[in-house]
Amino acid sequence: MQDLQERIAHLERTVDDLSDVVTRQAAEIERLTRRVALLMERAAEAEAETGGGIPLADQRPPHW
Incomplete structure (x- = not known):
């Protein structure tokens, strides 16, 4: 019986x-979501502001 009580106490602590x-982690995810x-x-x-040309994400990198 003592062993079971110790195991339950350990499991409760782990939980x-x-x-x-x-x-x-939930708070960190929420903070990062707001920042993104x-x-x-x-x-x-x-x-x-740059004139509304091709969106930056769709432009080729300069080395292409």
Whole structure:
């Protein structure tokens, strides 16, 4: 019985630790998602300011 209680306690601790990791990762993903959206907006604004020619993503690199 003692062995089972120790195993359960260990498993509960592991679940709590994993839950903390998932929570931190979710917050980091949300932060990075907001930053990517902001960068995409800035890139779109920069493309619009340059005259609206071929989008930068569709242009050939200069070494081609």
